[in-house]
Amino acid sequence: MKTNARIFLLLTVFYIVDAAGYAIWATVVNGKIEVIGTAAISMLVFLSGFITFYLYKTNTVQGVVPEDRLDANIEDGDAEIGFFSPWSWWPLALGLFAAMAFASLAIGWWLFFIAFPLALVAIIGFVFEYSRGQHAH
Numbered sequence: 001m002k003t004n005a006r007i008f009l010l011l012t013v014f015y016i017v018d019a020a021g022y023a024i025w026a027t028v029v030n031g032k033i034e035v036i037g038t039a040a041i042s043m044l045v046f047l048s049g050f051i052t053f054y055l056y057k058t059n060t061v062q063g064v065v066p067e068d069r070l071d072a073n074i075e076d077g078d079a080e081i082g083f084f085s086p087w088s089w090w091p092l093a094l095g096l097f098a099a100m101a102f103a104s105l106a107i108g109w110w111l112f113f114i115a116f117p118l119a120l121v122a123i124i125g126f127v128f129e130y131s132r133g134q135h136a137h
Contacts, residue, residue: 003063004054008048015044024119090126 019041026034066076100115 001055001059001062002068005052005059008052008055011048012045012052015041015048019045085129088126088129090122090129094119094122094126 022041023033023038026037066072069076090124097115097119101112101119104110104112104115
């Protein structure tokens, strides 16, 4: 965690230098400041700065994690991620119908009216997969 924070701190400093250099270079070449590129690179300063702050804050609150210890084993960082059904077809259906609904932005709204109800069925099936049938609890 601490190493990641330091890497993002270096990125923040690099983006500050890069944004200043770009603004000066664009002003010299064009005779006026190039607003869009300067603003875009300046937003990278804020982005990496926020991530740096988050990582430093998390590191101070959480303490030393196994990834930062030199004597840690692989299984020290292994935690319970969650339960996933290896035989479930609902995530595939949900992904397919969600992709269809998103593609309706480019293809046409008529596709959304087909994909959205099917995506709702896939969400309900995915959520209630263990509530009925063979694997009910």
